[in-house]
Amino acid sequence: MKKDNKKIKVAFPHMGTIYIAWAAALRKVGVEPFIPPYTSKKTLSLGTKHSPEAICLPYKLILGNFIEAVEGGADYVAMISSPGICRLGEYGACIKNALSDMGYKANYIELTLYDGIKGMYNFLKQISGKNDPVLFLRAIILAMRKVFILDDLETKLSYYRAREMTYGEAEKHFIKALKIIDGAMTTRQLNKAKKLAFAEMDKTKYNPNKEVLYVDITGEIYLVCDKFSNQDIVKELGKMGVQTRKSLTVSSFLKDAIIPKAFRKGETHLQRANRLAKPYLMRDIGGDALECVSDVAYANERGIDGIIHISPFTCMPEIMSQNIFPAMRANCDIPILPLIMDEQTGKAGYLTRLEAFVDLMRRRKRKIQQQKKQEEAIK
Ligand code: SF4
Known part of the structure; x- marks a missing residue:
């Protein structure tokens, strides 16, 4: 046009x-x-x-x-x-x-x-x-491949951020990596850019032996993915030595809604949601509620340290899922922090809640480790 x-x-x-x-x-x-x-x-x-x-x-x-x-x-x-x-x-x-x-x-x-x-x-x-069907198909594949690479880069960033020796170094490399991916416009360029971008991330100096906490972030997809609306929760947690994993990503959405079944590998997020959410929520009630309920069960199944649920104020599906979490406690022994965001949410109170949650998870983890040691000593 x-x-x-x-x-x-x-x-x-x-x-x-x-x-x-x-x-x-x-x-x-x-x-x-x-x-x-x-x-x-x-x-x-x-x-x-x-x-x-x-x-x-x-x-x-x-x-x-x-x-x-x-x-x-x-x-x-x-x-x-x-x-x-x-x-x-x-x-x-x-x-x-x-x-x-x-x-x-x-x-x-x-x-x-x-x-x-x-x-x-x-x-x-x-x-x-x-x-031009060929041109459009190339454009769609290029965009989708970029989405997968960007999500993988974010995962890398979260790993390094929780362990970096100098605060802010991982993010500096991440910004450079994004520019490298942005510049690629063909399959060949993107293959090369992907290698360069990950090599850029790997320049971060970090402590591989640092004891970190593992937290999943679930909730309404926009808030989970958008750092302004979630007040950069991933960065704030990274500073506190927490490695995060976003349960809702654009790549997982693509697998469920865009990529044809024949080209998918493994269980998709929605398939897992239908499997794990069933005891608590029988059907899709809109938004990402079904996925969020199942994400709590999935985080519990993997034995990670906690899960944070972020939702916008007045979001109808997420009000429902937050009300289901207490009923999941009987089967899911995992700390859950629900956060509701709107334009009035202040940074100080928000950070205090995150710090308290991290503190709780740390104490719980130590207690579990001590219990294990005692059990092994008795054997
Ligand atoms: S109601 Fe919730 S899920 Fe729906 S658009 Fe609003 S924020 Fe997103």
Whole structure:
């Protein structure tokens, strides 16, 4: 799609590092990605000002991203849509109306997530004005491969951050690694970039023998993946010597919703959710509730030190899952910290809760280790 011989600029909302994958798919089909400034307090205040008061936090932040994108010169704003039972299904129409009420002229375009590859194909066709199946397939594969690499890099970052010798070193290498992945535009370049990016991460000086805690992070996917909305929980925990694992990631979502069954390996997150959540929640109630309930059981099964559940204030599915956790205590002996976030959440109180939780997990771990030692001595 071209405007006065200029490329159309298309903006997507932020959610962690996903902008790198979107940008790759758009560039591949000849469309210019417009990457709005990363979500900030300004984004939040813009979004909040023009949103219904009780709507969930991701809506406010996405709207804020779009306002900043349009004011920065984006011609199109692209939003994902899903037919879910929760408010996500309404986001598209509400955002479109809000932007038009504010007098912005930007065009609005939707990507229907649950149409899988077909939905992505149609989106690229519409946005590029081309009809080139081979090119679109290459763009989709490139973007999806980037998503998997980015998630693996985050896992690496979490490992090194909890053990690094100099505070901030792992993150410095991570930022360089992201730039390397961002620059790759073909399969061959991406293969090379992947090796370089992981080699960059491996430059971090760390103590492999440091005793760390292991914590899973579950909750509403936007909050789990987006560091602004979760107040960079992974970084804060890393500073306290905690290695985290995000239970909800974009790559796990792709395996469930986009990648055809024939190309998947092993059990997907949704398949595991259906298996492990069943005793507590019989069916999908929208959002990520089913996955969150199963994530508690999965974390317990692996014997890790704790699980944190993050959800936006007024998120209906996550209110349900938080109310199921107490009933899981009979079978799941794992510390759970529920955190509810909104635009009023202050940093100091939030950090105090994290510190107290880490302290609790540390004492519990020591107690378990002592008990084991005593049992072995008796044998
Ligand atoms: S899952 Fe919760 S936060 Fe996300 S769109 Fe639905 S209601 Fe809102």
